[in-house]
Amino acid sequence: MNILVLGGDGYCGxxxxxxxxxxxxKVSTVDNFARRQWDHELGVQTLTPIRPLAExxxxxxxxxxxxxxxxxxxxxxYDFLASAIETTEPDAVxxxxxxxxxPYSMIDRKHAVSTQxxxxxxxxxxxxxxxxxxxxxxxxxxxxxxEYGTPNIDIEEGYIDIEHNGRKDTxxxxxxxxxxYHLSKVHDSHNILFACKIWNLRATDLNQGVVYGTLxxxxxxxxxxxxxxxxxxxxxxxxxRFCAQAAVGHPLTVYGKGGxxxxxxxxxxxxxxxxxxxxxxxxxxxxxxxxxxxxxFSVLELAHLVQAAGRNMNLDVEINHLxxxxxxxxxxxxxxxxxxxxxLGLKPHLLSESLLDSLLNIAIRYSExxxxxxxxxxxxxxxAHNERRAVTAPVATMVSAGGNGHxxx
Amino acid sequence: MNILVLGGDGYCGxxxxxxxxxxxxKVSTVDNFARRQWDHELGVQTLTPIRPLAExxxxxxxxxxxxxxxxxxxxxxYDFLASAIETTEPDAVxxxxxxxxxPYSMIDRKHAVSTQxxxxxxxxxxxxxxxxxxxxxxxxxxxxxxEYGTPNIDIEEGYIDIEHNGRKDTxxxxxxxxxxYHLSKVHDSHNILFACKIWNLRATDLNQGVVYGTLxxxxxxxxxxxxxxxxxxxxxxxxxRFCAQAAVGHPLTVYGKGGxxxxxxxxxxxxxxxxxxxxxxxxxxxxxxxxxxxxxFSVLELAHLVQAAGRNMNLDVEINHLxxxxxxxxxxxxxxxxxxxxxLGLKPHLLSESLLDSLLNIAIRYSExxxxxxxxxxxxxxxAHNERRAVTAPVATMVSAGGNGHxxx
Numbered sequence: 001m002n003i004l005v006l007g008g009d010g011y012c013g014x015x016x017x018x019x020x021x022x023x024x025x026k027v028s029t030v031d032n033f034a035r036r037q038w039d040h041e042l043g044v045q046t047l048t049p050i051r052p053l054a055e056x057x058x059x060x061x062x063x064x065x066x067x068x069x070x071x072x073x074x075x076x077x078y079d080f081l082a083s084a085i086e087t088t089e090p091d092a093v094x095x096x097x098x099x100x101x102x103p104y105s106m107i108d109r110k111h112a113v114s115t116q117x118x119x120x121x122x123x124x125x126x127x128x129x130x131x132x133x134x135x136x137x138x139x140x141x142x143x144x145x146x147e148y149g150t151p152n153i154d155i156e157e158g159y160i161d162i163e164h165n166g167r168k169d170t171x172x173x174x175x176x177x178x179x180x181y182h183l184s185k186v187h188d189s190h191n192i193l194f195a196c197k198i199w200n201l202r203a204t205d206l207n208q209g210v211v212y213g214t215l216x217x218x219x220x221x222x223x224x225x226x227x228x229x230x231x232x233x234x235x236x237x238x239x240x241r242f243c244a245q246a247a248v249g250h251p252l253t254v255y256g257k258g259g260x261x262x263x264x265x266x267x268x269x270x271x272x273x274x275x276x277x278x279x280x281x282x283x284x285x286x287x288x289x290x291x292x293x294x295x296x297f298s299v300l301e302l303a304h305l306v307q308a309a310g311r312n313m314n315l316d317v318e319i320n321h322l323x324x325x326x327x328x329x330x331x332x333x334x335x336x337x338x339x340x341x342x343x344l345g346l347k348p349h350l351l352s353e354s355l356l357d358s359l360l361n362i363a364i365r366y367s368e369x370x371x372x373x374x375x376x377x378x379x380x381x382x383x384a385h386n387e388r389r390a391v392t393a394p395v396a397t398m399v400s401a402g403g404n405g406h407x408x409x
Numbered sequence: 410m411n412i413l414v415l416g417g418d419g420y421c422g423x424x425x426x427x428x429x430x431x432x433x434x435k436v437s438t439v440d441n442f443a444r445r446q447w448d449h450e451l452g453v454q455t456l457t458p459i460r461p462l463a464e465x466x467x468x469x470x471x472x473x474x475x476x477x478x479x480x481x482x483x484x485x486x487y488d489f490l491a492s493a494i495e496t497t498e499p500d501a502v503x504x505x506x507x508x509x510x511x512p513y514s515m516i517d518r519k520h521a522v523s524t525q526x527x528x529x530x531x532x533x534x535x536x537x538x539x540x541x542x543x544x545x546x547x548x549x550x551x552x553x554x555x556e557y558g559t560p561n562i563d564i565e566e567g568y569i570d571i572e573h574n575g576r577k578d579t580x581x582x583x584x585x586x587x588x589x590y591h592l593s594k595v596h597d598s599h600n601i602l603f604a605c606k607i608w609n610l611r612a613t614d615l616n617q618g619v620v621y622g623t624l625x626x627x628x629x630x631x632x633x634x635x636x637x638x639x640x641x642x643x644x645x646x647x648x649x650r651f652c653a654q655a656a657v658g659h660p661l662t663v664y665g666k667g668g669x670x671x672x673x674x675x676x677x678x679x680x681x682x683x684x685x686x687x688x689x690x691x692x693x694x695x696x697x698x699x700x701x702x703x704x705x706f707s708v709l710e711l712a713h714l715v716q717a718a719g720r721n722m723n724l725d726v727e728i729n730h731l732x733x734x735x736x737x738x739x740x741x742x743x744x745x746x747x748x749x750x751x752x753l754g755l756k757p758h759l760l761s762e763s764l765l766d767s768l769l770n771i772a773i774r775y776s777e778x779x780x781x782x783x784x785x786x787x788x789x790x791x792x793a794h795n796e797r798r799a800v801t802a803p804v805a806t807m808v809s810a811g812g813n814g815h816x817x818x
Contacts, residue, residue, distance in 0.1 A: 008692070078518065099469060101477060107485065109533070109534070109537040112533055112537070113530055113533050113534070116529055116530075116533065116596075116600075117526055117529075117530065120525055120526075120529065120596070121522055121525075121526065121545050122516070124521055124522050124525065124589075125518070125522070128518040128521070128793055131793045132794070151578045151580055152576055152577065152578035153571060153572075153573040153574065153576045153577065153578045153580075154573060154574050154576065157735055160571070160573065160583075162562060162583075163562075164562040164563060164569065165562065165563050167561055167562045167563065168561065168562065169560050169561035169562045171562075171581045171583035171585070172584065172585065173582035173583070174569075174571075174582070174583050175581065175599065176580070176581065176602075177599065177603065178603070179603075180533075180600070180603070183599050184597075185572055186596075187525075187529070187592075187595075187596040187599070187601055190584065190586065190592050190595055190596070191525075191589070191592055193585075194587070194588075194589070194592060197736060198736040198791060199791070199793070200789045319465045327606060329606040333576070381606060381645065382608070383606045384537055384540045384541050384608070385541070385613070
């Protein structure tokens with residue numbers, strides 16, 4: 001299968017590109033290295049020392065004999081994107097090429113606008129390019145569980161049957177996204193659903209939970225293939241950050257009461273879910289929605305799991321409750337369906353002590369690269385402007401309303 | 410009350426600015442004249458010979474003694490918008506400054522992208538400007554009834570109580586917008602709801618139906634105050650277009666079966682609804698949604714009403730059913746609530762024979778300005794690219810999939 005991975009140099013994109021290449025698919029990647037640029041902007045870096053994409057791909061070829069073509073450009077540049085589609089003739093396009101951090105989108109107006117414009121225009125361009133150049137190609141789009149917010153009813157997979165005043169319909173599940181980033185994904189979802197309807201495109205919208213872990217079978221083949229491991233307050237996902245904090249004796253930063261409950265999954269399940277979507281394409285005209293996660297946890301539950309795993313490794317792990325820098329319910333009902341990918345064949349890697357050990361060991365291994373000043377939240381949802389530029393001198397606390405981050409996504 | 414009208418040179422904006430000025434409010438307008446530019450781009454013009462804004466405002470002052478300040482600029486330019494808010498110190502900002510034509514947004518990729526970027530960025534800028542500079546100011550945002558699409562259940566005003574698996578919540582009404590333009594309004598609605606939540610802003614989101622008519626008490630004061638009357642297939646709203654067609658003996662262009670049912674209102678009710686929203690501001694943190702229309706009609710019902718009114722004026726009015734250039738249900742259930750504005754005091758001007766006579770008389774009065782080549786639909790939803798540039802020589806039909814437009818909005 002010809003597969004084009006947009007955002008192939010990012011955290012999920014890189015793991016996916018290698019996995020699909022290992023499975024024998026002809027994989028090409030598109031990336032403009034925006035994710036690396038945001039690291040420079042914020043003065044942060046991945047815990048793991050990732051290599052430049054060209055070196056990563058050369059290593060992949062050396063180790064496996066598999067070739068992954070890299071196309072460098074921006075999906076908001078239609079001419080570039082169209083040429084990428086024409087050149088690679090994809091059967092499936094996997095779209096990771098978006099700004100994916102909620103705190104990043106909440107820094108200030110420019111970051112909110114750039115996130116929404118980047119994500120919405122990239123996806124619109126992709127819809128038009130597929131319609132014009134490759135109408136039978138299957139679009140696999142990464143959405144987020146965050147699109148749903150935390151309603152007081154069960155969350156279904158994309159659509160809900162509603163009976164109202166004696167009449168019935170199946171309608172898009174109402175969305176209550178909690179950041180300008182999550183909003184951009186909701187905008188995308190509406191645009192994709194419409195494009196499928198008017199142009200008979202095929203799409204799978206994967207509402208992914210918070211991803212943890214960094215190792216997949218493929219990146220373990222060689223140190224030069226190592227994947228990102230973000231632990232900072234802007235791009236770090238919560239479990240990765242907790243492990244980095246535990247590794248250096250920093251208290252785990254729980255935002256508020258920590259009752260914020262979300263769906264989570266191992267990055268090894270991310271790549272498998274994408275493969276399952278590829279192998280089982282949506283029908284022409286169908287915009288299918290899967291909830292892509294395997295387990296629900298509250299932030300405090302995760303903190304306790306890390307604390308327990310740390311204890312076994314003789315790490316003394318404290319838990320700090322900080323004022324929540326986000327505007328969100330700190331305690332709430334949460335029950336989201338996630339059976340469709342399991343029905344297609346997903347065998348979840350559930351969060352276990354051995355995985356936590358592995359994560360903690362990675363964090364310990366690279367602990368000299370940890371900058372503790374990046375743990376504390378500096379982006380407060382209540383402010384229209386947050387100072388989040390890199391500082392040259394370490395500062396103990398720059399917290400405007402405190403916080404212990406649950407997820408970058 | 411200090412009121413800032415964004416898009417004050419447009420169809421609804423102009424009528425609103427005059428009405429509120431006549432009521433004694435201190436009104437300022439913002440406009441970048443994009444609407445006039447789109448006329449040039451498409452080779453169309455309003456049936457009524459509208460004057461330049463400066464001349465209109467001078468006439469308004471001469472006739473009434475009231476001064477309306479005009480600020481010229483683009484709401485997607487944050488610095489300009491912020492200075493407009495700072496200068497005018499509004500108690501209410503009424504946001505009409507968006508691209509509002511569905512067919513325009515469906516011309517091709519560039520028009521889809523420019524519509525969504527223009528509308529989303531303008532509204533984001535406005536939310537940030539209010540938050541930063543005028544947090545107590547009431548945002549009155551023009552949405553559209555089209556955001557809801559045509560669900561098989563009753564449409565509520567913004568939110569719906571859902572009982573699901575034994576649990577209950579009140580959630581945003583699910584949206585199924587039928588064009589890239591309507592999608593932009595849905596994006597706005599989600600962004601506004603979120604901003605109210607995190608920043609305690611006050612907002613009223615008015616989901617307006619299709620507006621008809623051109624005369625309000627204020628524009629009737631002087632010929633130089635005349636409002637737009639769009640009849641072309643891109644910006645013309647359906648009833649105005651039917652009247653223009655009837656006036657020149659062109660068959661009314663009904664798209665498909667004509668069972669497409671929507672909410673409609675007289676422009677005199679538009680301005681009154683806006684005033685009611687101003688006088689009854691939303692609470693801090695509240696994002697209130699009103700459905701702003703007074704009657705439901707199918708397109709075919711409107712055609713028959715125009716045919717009957719024409720008969721009384723000795724106009725022989727034919728009705729043509731063209732293939733629907735839109736992707737939409739041609740027959741469907743439709744029942745939308747619209748009681749909240751009535752509860753605030755709206756006394757609807759229902760569509761009557763005398764109003765139709767008045768509309769037909771306006772069309773007849775300016776019939777020499779009618780370009781019949783602009784009646785037939787040239788924008789087909791099924792195409793990713795529609796040729797919709799002005800042509801120099803009149804062409805009998807340029808229809809790719811036929812059509813009789815129901816509304817520009």
